[in-house]
Amino acid sequence: MEIQALLGLSLAFLFFSGAHSVTITLTNKCSYTVWPGTLTGGGGAQLSSTGFELDTGASTTLDVPATWSGRIFGRTQCSTDSTGKFSCLTADCASGQVACNGAGAIPPASLVEFTLSGSGGNDFYDVSLVDGFNLPLSITPQGAASCQSTSCPGNVNSVCPSELAMTGPDGSVIACKSACLALNQPQYCCTGAFGTPATCPPTNYSMIFKNQCPQAYSYAYDDKTSTFTCPTGANYLITFCP
Ligand SMILES: *[C@@H]1O[C@H](CO)[C@@H](O)[C@H](O)[C@H]1NC(C)=O
Secondary structure, eight states: OHHHHHHHHHHHHHHHTTOSEEEEEEEEOSSSOBEEEEEEOTTOOOOSOSBOOBOTTOEEEEEEESEEEEEEEEEEEEEEOTTSOEEEEESOOOSSSSSOTTOOOOSSOOEEEEEEEOTTSEEEEEEEOTTOBSSOEEEEEESOTTOOOEEEOSOGGGGOOTTTEEEOTTSOEEEEOOHHHHHOOHHHHTOGGGOSGGGOOOOHHHHHHHHHOTTSBOSTTOOTTTOEEEETTOEEEEEEOO
16 A cells, blocks of 8 residues: 555656656757766756767757756867866866766856746746857757747857957967956946846947847846747757857
C-alpha cells in the first residue's frame, strides 16, 4: 500500500511538474569553434552539461527540465595551456575546465536567457547584450509555429567604439563591452537616480548595440522590444552566427 501511494504521488508530481524535458539544440554556423556554456539561475541545479566544444557546422542537444531558468553563452578562442588549464579569450567562465560547473561568462558576452515555466504556462526567452557582445546568436522556437525567433545577427565588434572594445593579441576587436562595464556610470548601468525604466532611457552607447541587433536587450531596461514568449511545450534552437 505504502509503495503504491508513493508511486501515485510521484507520478502525480511528475505529471504536474511537467516531467517532460525541453530540448535545446545548439548549432554552430560560425567559421570558428565555439565552446558553449550553460548556467542555471535562481539556485536551481546545474544542467548535466555546463560546457562543451562545438565545432564549425556541428550541432548538439541539451535536455533541459521543463521548468528551468538560465543562460547559455558561447566562448571563443579557447585553449588549454601547458599546465592543463582551459581558458577562453571571450566569455570565459574561469573554471579552468571546458565545463563551467556553475560559473557564468565573464563579460563581455552575448547571452541567451530562458525562463521555462513547465506545463500550462508560458516560456520567456531573450537575447541579451546587457553584459556586452562577443558573438552573434539567435533563438528559434521549434514545434510552435506561432512563436517568434529572436536574434542578434549583427557583428557589434565591427562597430564597437574604442572605449568599449576588447582586443585580442593581434589587436583586432574580439568583444564589445557594455557602456556600464566600460564606463561604470549610473546612466549606463541604470543605477541611482537612473534606477527605474522611466529614468533610464537608451543612450548613445546602448543605441550602437540596438542598431546592430534590434531584437536584443541593449541595456537593463530595454524590455519592450526584447522579451519573447511562447506557450510551454516548444523546443528551442540556438544558432551561433545565424
Ligand atoms: C556618447 O555621449 C557621451 C556624453 O555626451 C560622449 O562623451 C561620448 O563621446 C559619446 N559616445 C559616442 C560613441 O557617441
